[in-house]
Every structure is written in structure tokens, then in C-alpha cells.
Amino acid sequence: MKLVRNTLAAAIAFAAIATTTPASAAELEVTHWWTSGGEAAAVKELADAFNAGGDTWKDGAIAGSAGVARPVIVSRIIGGDPMGATQLNHGRQAEELVEEGLMLDLTELAEKEGWKDIVRPASLLESCTLDGRIYCVPINIHSFQWMWISLNAYKKAGIDAPKDWNEFVASAPKLREAGITPLAVGAQTWQTNGMFGVIRLGLGGMDLFLKTDVERDSEALRSDTMAAIWEAFGEARKLDDDNNSIQNWNDATSQVINASHGAQIMGDWAQGEFQVAGQTAGVEYDCLPGLGIAPALDTGGDAFYFPKQDDPEKTAAQLRMASMMISKSVQVAFNLKKGSLPVRGDVDLSAANDCMKKGLEILKSPENIVPGGTQLFSPDTSGQLEDLLSEFWTNPDMKPEDAHDTWATIIEEAE
């Protein structure tokens, strides 16, 4: 009996030691949809930084766009199989998950590190905030309002590269003559919708954009200016390739990189692809923020959320990861690879390329900042807009005025 009791005591003591020892390492699974070349390079920076702290970054990349990955991520969290951390576009996508208490509250950490003072623009942190509590770490600033031009394609066609959208449209016939398709567009629905947003902002200007997207003003939505923009967008359908069978945005970007297509309207994440391909801004490619007409950028971006865990060790590791992601060195390393801008203004970005510097310059004046799509509309509304825009883009029989009417109705009825 004595022996048994002793072994028992020893076992208990051992177990106690094992659990109370401050084990400072945990494995966290991180889900994200960064799978293109430039994106993967950027993720590696995050993983390396996290592993360097003694923890383990278990990569859970989900191939496909956000539209494919988000359902997987959300259903895992709702279904009770939460990952350690996950990328989401902040804004309204995670609103309900936060309301249901499924996400870790980061407020204490944020106050300790003073996120409020370092994150700019402030809207990024506001999108992570619900009822005064902070639930996500903004990691970068992305803006959609960029047009990427292949200078090689224009050299091949023997004409000067355009300085804005109107010049680009005018140059399209010359590109066609040289066997170059003017515009590269991937078939995923969000791309068409995003492109339309950029063209709308470029041709209609900031005031109209704020009236239509933020105030949802019926008069502006159905104005003559909007009708003209729809007309122009209808014309732009001819710039695309009829046989276009490309799905992914980065495949479209590589069409611009290898100069088979003239230009692409895509967010600044495309820049990572040009870098991976070894191209330099101003030499092989050029960038026109706001289509070269209206220099305005939105400040959407990616953020990491940390679904609640039962294991306190994992929770501690989640906080370590959150702190790592917003730290100065990681912000610089990650964003240089990703082609995005860091969320804190107090870092040294001398290594940034010309396009990033253009972007930083624009963001300096607050009146140039456009609220991003994911912060304005629920996924439901964005989804309806995507359906409409992609149908319009691929169906030449769909009249601009009909699409305009449907579009205005969707926004008027949005929650």
C-alpha cells in the first residue's frame, strides 16, 4: 500500500510540476488565403518571426480567393473547431462572430502597447473595435485604386504609356493592332466589382463616391454622372479578352508582367507579384493610383483575429502573436514583401519602391482616404454587387441602364 501511495504522490507531484512550469511555447494554426508568390513570401516573414519566439506557426493556407477561404474559416469557428489565428478583412465580416463572443478580446494588450497611438489611419483600429473593445490586429493597408501598366507592352506597340484611364482607353486600338489585349481581368467575381469601384472613383470623383457608397443617397446613385460611368464601364467590356479563361487575379497580373496584356486594375497586392518576377517600378511596369485622375486610396487591408481557445497556453501564445504582428520589424519586413503599406507611421520605409512611395504620399492627406468596401457593405450586399457586376462584364447584351438600375436598388436596400 505504501508503495502505491508513494507512486501516486510522485505522479501527482510530477503532474503538478508539468502543468505549472511556464511552458512558453505553443503551436498555433494560422489560416489565411495568401497563396500567390508574393503573398507566400510575405507570410513566411510572419511565420519566421513567430517561430523565432519559440512558438510554432502551423500554416493553414487555404487556396482560392477570400470568397473560398472565408466560408471555411467562419464555419470552423462557428462549428467549434477554432484555429489559433486567422486572417480576415476587418470591417463587417467578423462582426457577428465577435458579437457571439467567439473572438479573443485584445484590448488589454492594445492598451499596454498603445496601439491607439501608433496605428494610422485610425479607421483601421476602429474597424477592429466593437463596443470599445479591440478584437483584431490590423496588419497592413491595402488599397484597390491602382492600375498596373505593362511598359513592355506599350514598347511593343510602339506608343507612349498612358498617364491616366482616358489615355489608356484611347490607346486600346493601337494595342489591339500589336496583338495585345488591353485589359487583363480575372473571372472571379470580386475582381470585376472592385474594378468597377476603382473606375467609379476615378471618373466620378470622391464626392460622388462618398454620396453613393457611404450615404447611399438615391439621387446620387441614380444621377446622370453615374449613368455616364455605367456607359463607360459598358464600353470597357470590349477591352477584355473574349476567350478569357483566367480565374485568379495573380494570373491576370502575370499577363501584364509578360506583356501579353496592357494593364490591370487591381489592388496594390499585385505589386508583390511584380517583385517576385524581378520587375522594377518605372522600368518594366508603372502604377497609376486612382487611375491617374483622382489620387485617392482606400485603406482596407487585412487583419488577424484570434478565435477563443480553451487552453490558457494557447491564449498566451495568441497574445504573443498579436504583439509580434504589429511590432516594428515585422511590419516593415512583411509589408515590403506584400507590396502593402504598414499600419504604423513610425517605421522606416526607405526600402520602399516608387509605387509604395506614391501611395504613402497620397495617404498623408486625410481627404484622399476613401473608406474601403469591406468596411462599408456587409458580405451579403457585396455578394449581390459582385453577382451583378460579373454578369454585366461577361454579358455584352446586358444594357448599362438596366445594370445601373439594379445596382442602385441593391445599394438602396442594403442594411
Next chain:
Amino acid sequence: MKEPVSNSEVAVKSALKGRRRPKLLRNLAAKIAAVPMILVALVGFVGCSVWSIFYSFTSSKSLPKERFVGFAQYERLFDSSRWQTSVENVAIYGVCSLVFSLTIGFLLAVALDQKIRFENTFRTIFLYPFALSFIVTGLVWQWLLNAEFGIAQVIRDIGFSGFEMNILSNREYAIYAIVIAGLWQGTGLVMALMLAGLRGIDQDIWKASRVDGIPAWRTYLFIVIPMMKPVFITTLVIIASGIVKVFDLVVALTAGGPGGSSELPAKYVYDYMFGRANLGQALAASTVMLITVLIILIPWAYLEFSQKRNAKHG
């Protein structure tokens, strides 16, 4: 209806002092064994269906909430051009895959039934695609139908240099790409079922029809096919359930594109439930799907089972 009473049962009955056991307790072991299945059916199928219908009348977003909005979700559903396209597409897909997989499957089975050589090899080849998932099928056909590298390029290489085929990026034909891929995948199974049915036909019938000098095609059409009715019904149920739930094929092959022209109802439900965080809308769509299936199924089941009962009584 009186059941035949065996000697042992008489003995049991007399032991129970002539009282018949209550109906519920008869075959007790079998009934207990069926309880789990009954529970699964009730909770899993009926319960979940009721739950879905209930929440289709709410404005639930990511999570179910009891905020009732009447028929608003249904109004939006029927106004949505994407849903209309989805319904048209599932009709096209359904009719084509039903007609073609039955015809081609049956013809292949007849061909294999001619006591040909290497029957096993052919059967394996035809049945092989069925071993692939719809996702793989979709990816394979995405490449085969690719306008630049696929079958089109092969034909160009043969010598028809002007040949062009891009049904995947054509709004009108994209759905037929899904039909083709679906047929490639599913016809082998239909063939195998039909072949089994053909092998079940008594050889004497063939001998008799030969003696009477009836040509083979007439024997197939008027004698063999009517005899194979049970096989056809089984096949029909398998194909029909495949049509309603087809989802992964379209996701892998066209992603609903170009521009939403090859969307299907199941994908609509999935997109709204998960991607677009609109549970109410998704459940309204799935309820409409359920009702459509029931509208087809109930008269059929009624006919089928009432016939059997009549046959028994007669």
C-alpha cells in the same frame, strides 16, 4: 388479414393464457434494432428540414436568430436573377444528364452484353471515371476544355488551324461543359447497373424471341426494357439525387462563371450560407429546393406504393 399460425406459436399463446401480445411488442427485437435508424431519420432529416424551414422566415445572418420577416427572403429569392439562372441551369443539367446518361449508359451496356472479348477491360475503363470525385472531374475537364491548351489545341495540331472552342468562357455554353463532365463521370455507373439488369434477363426469353423471328432491337425495346423496370427506377433515383445536389462539379469547373451564367441552386445556398453570411436567404433557397423535390417525389411514391398495395390485394 390472418397470419398462418404455427405449432410453436400456439404453444406460446397457450402459455400466455390465450392472450395475444399487444401489437407494439410483436417483433420487439427487430423494432429495438430499428430505433437508432428511426431516430436518425426523424432528427437528421425531418428535424433539420423543419429547422431550415423555420429559419427561412427570419432575417438570420451568420447565426440563426428568431427575427421574423415573413416571406421577405422568398420575395428576394425569386427576384434574384442569379436564382433564376440557377433554376434554368439545373433544369438544363437535369434533363441532359437524365436523358443522355440513361441512353448512353444503356447503349454501352447493350454493347458490352454482346459477349464481346475483353469485356472486363472495357467495363473497367467505362466505370473508372466514377472513382474520381467531382472536384477532380471538374479540374480535369477544366484543362480539357481550355481554349488554349485543351482539346481545341489537339484539333489545331491535327491540322484544323482555325479551330476554336471555348465553351468555358461562353455564357451560353458553360452549363453544357458541366453536363459533359457530369456525363463522363456518371455514365459508367449507369452502364454497370444496366449491365447487371441485362444479365438478369432469362436467356430463354432471348431464345423464344429468336424462334419467333423478332429482331434484336425490338426485343430490347418491347420485352427487355419493360422487364428491367426495377433497374431503371433505381438508376433514376441515383441520377436524380445527383442532379439536385450537384455542387462540387460547378465549383471546380467554372466557379459559376463566366459572370454567374453557370450557377446552380446548391451553390446559391452554399454561397449565401457561408460566404455571404445570410442564413435566412440560404435556407429560403434550400426550402424551395426541398419543396421542388417533394413535388416530384410524392406523386411518384404514391403511384409506386399504391400500385404495389393494389397488386397484393388483387
